[in-house]
Amino acid sequence: MPLNLEKICVEAGVKLTTPRKVILKILEESQDHPSVEELYKRASDVDSSISMATVYRTVSLLHEMDILIRHDFNESFSRYELNDEHHDHLIDIDSGEIVEFHNEKLEALKEKIAHDMGYDLMDHRLELYAKKRK
Amino acid sequence: MPLNLEKICVEAGVKLTTPRKVILKILEESQDHPSVEELYKRASDVDSSISMATVYRTVSLLHEMDILIRHDFNESFSRYELNDEHHDHLIDIDSGEIVEFHNEKLEALKEKIAHDMGYDLMDHRLELYAKKRK
């Protein structure tokens, strides 16, 4: 079930402008973790009049709406991905490749740790930096 | 056993200048996760001639020497802490307080996940963002 971002925006009362439609479509089709720069490139290929500022504003808006997750994989810029079903990330140190994974034991353990410390877990971030085994 | 940063630096062939001695001492005494700005403040209190640039350069040097860990807790700046014994972090969303914790099960599980994916774990980052339970 591919999620319909335009529908979500309309229901949230967000105005559907031309640049936004282009960016939403790109996000729906993206299987990776693009930076704003990369999103801007992809958007420009569709409509060259779209500005960097609009990409930044749209991405911020979607992040606030909880539609996008912002990542900082120890780089000088942010990457974004759709807030689809939850997963964590393994970053291949050598190739830069980002591999998604999900582990139920890990999820349960994170909850338990926070709980045992007297907290309710609201969000978390787990990244494994690794090298492919030879 | 408090670690002797000056000794480590000498052994690594790093020249011990006045600014570096001041910054090393501050780091040894810090129990928190100071930003460069904060380190600069603390260093200025000892020797007001130390510049921001030197703090940045020293911190980068120590980070490359694997003496300091750089953190990015979803802020617009980096925080640093001594690379002492390993622990993860829980960030209190409401107060901003950073609580350290260590969980062996979690450590083992992270290793196992990377291994099962065909990787050797080199480094990782786990942050729990949570609210104090009422």
Next chain:
DNA sequence: TTATGTGCAAACCGTTTGCGAATCA
């Protein structure tokens, strides 16, 4: 003595913002 480190100020670069024009509802 000399390679290295320092303070200063300017540059850098990803991101944000003020503004007047364009556009969705």
Next chain:
DNA sequence: TGATTCGCAAACGGTTTGCACATAA
């Protein structure tokens, strides 16, 4: 039509860097 969004370019803020001087070894 009127509130919102847009593109542009300038500003922002944390960090880096070129340079001439200072300093540890």
